[in-house]
Amino acid sequence: MSSVTVSFEEAKEILKNENEEFARIYRKHRELDERISHLEEQRFLTPEEEVEEKQLKVDKLHLKDKMAEMVKEYQSKQHPTQ
Structure with missing residues (x-):
């Protein structure tokens, strides 16, 4: 039995290609990262844009956490604890 562990980045790439939910x-x-970058490039933000930027960052963090959870689950299925 192989004991090679799939790295986080490798698992992420595999999931992007093989798991429709992960890819979505x-x-x-x-998309959120691009919108945040666009807002951060602005010299001044309206109060509405400031609120939007904060919400986008929260949403992006939730997605990042979900992806990390999916990667860890994938890794654990590759090498279950013996």
């Missing part, structure tokens, strides 16, 4: 979450995370 990953794409949404990237």
